[in-house]
Amino acid sequence: MLKRATSLVLSLVSAIAFMVPEAIAMEIGVSPPRFEIKMDGKTKSQSIKIVNMSSEPVEMQAYVRNWTLNENNQIEEISSTEQSLDQWIVFTPSRFTIPPRGTQNVRFAIRPKVKPAAGEHRAIIYLEEVPSANAGSQAVKAVGRVGVAVYAYSGDVKRVxxxxxxxxxxxxxxxxxxxxxxxxxxxxxxxxxxxxxxxxxxxxxxxxxxxxxxxxxxxxxxxxxxxxxxxxxxxxxxxxxxxxxxxxxxxxxxxxxxxxxxxxxxxxxxxxxxxxxxxxxxxxxxxx
CATH class of the missing domain: 2.60.40.10 (Immunoglobulins)
Known part of the structure; x- marks a missing residue:
């Protein structure tokens, strides 16, 4: 874990899984690393498997964000729009505890609120550690998160x-x-x-x-x-x-x-x- 001499800091121990076969952070394994889904009106629900590889229980929360890549090819969170995928993803559970060496599945589905424009729509599902309530104000603590990229496609998809x-x-x-x-x-x-x-x-x-x-x-x-x-x-x-x-x-x-x-x-x-x-x-x- 990264160390910070502050009470509580969010650390992007974030393996946004573009290229690695399995994203790992905080002794947490997540698979699959990314999803590519065709939105054709018959889209089935998907499942993310999270494995706690440590000897201690870990409490986590899930949330979704819209994103892009900046000029340095680094991820940037951006505001949602009516056409952004983060507005259409529903998932459960949003908060959970994984026992030592245990597993947890987070299921999600895509339910567009408007007619999707042709092409690609993107979101990131973040899985973030919830800090212990017992941590004192002087405790040295870092919070990790891992992100799973979701690409969804509608209509005529052109890769040019x-x-x-x-x-x-x-x-x-x-x-x-x-x-x-x-x-x-x-x-x-x-x-x-x-x-x-x-x-x-x-x-x-x-x-x-x-x-x-x-x-x-x-x-x-x-x-x-x-x-x-x-x-x-x-x-x-x-x-x-x-x-x-x-x-x-x-x-x-x-x-x-x-x-x-x-x-x-x-x-x-x-x-x-x-x-x-x-x-x-x-x-x-x-x-x-």
Whole structure:
């Protein structure tokens, strides 16, 4: 738990489950991490399973919020509208206690109050720890919460996105690739797949490369590094910069960033050349 020298603080120990298979906080496991639901008049109720993995009981409360992603791809809560999904979600229970090693299901359903506009509607169902009533005013206490993203779709859903550019910044202390992506559709898109770093002199070209099996114990010759592309979603009518840090330290030289990915159904196959320069170091002048 995070510590705060205050009486009671809300801490966003919030695993808004965009990319992880299971969101965990406060020794609480939540599954599934997100929902994608078609609103067709036959929508069934859904269930979130919450597991208390600790040896103590935990009291929790559930509530729903409208949200978006800011320019830094961080979640921001925003005001509700008549078309926002948070206005249409009903759930039970809203407050509950889970015994040690126990489980609890929170069930919810979508009941639109107006005719949904075509496309995507979003909400977050937060599951938040309720602080103990026995905590004194001087107690050091943090409150955690975990959020489950809910996407609901109505009518003609269009996922239309474009990669405007992919650039590699190799001049800073850490090499990173930046993807400039625009979404002109009415539902979110995701860029997924795999990247590989090749030595430029031995790069066989786009048509000769493909995704490298994850269970491969040894990388192919002249492949320096391999990793996954798994970014936050790009929401409708947004243009965002997605940053991919290259964790492996690359010595000076010429390389190719080979992309074998998928942008919500559209194959992405690109090779971006870049050079890691020799570090510029200035001689140290001795102190007199």
């Amino acid at each position: 996105a474009t990669i405007n550019s992919i650039n590699v910044d190799a001049k800073s202390t850490a090499v990173q690739a930046k993807f400039d992506v625009s979404n002109t559709g009415n539902a979110h898109v995701r860029l997924k797949g795999q990247y590989a770093i090749w030595r430029a002199a031995n790069y066989p070209g786009l048509k000769a490369t493909q995704a490298i099996p994850k269970d491969k114990s040894k990388l192919p010759a002249n492949v320096i590094s391999v990793g996954d592309l798994d970014f936050a979603p790009i929401l409708p009518a947004m243009r965002r910069q997605l940053t991919l840090p290259i964790k492996q330290k690359l010595p000076p030289g010429n390389y190719v960033l080979d992309i074998n990915g998928d942008l919500s159904g559209v194959p992405i196959d690109q090779g971006i050349k870049f050079t890691v320069p020799v570090a510029n170091t200035s001689p140290v002048t001795p102190r007199k």
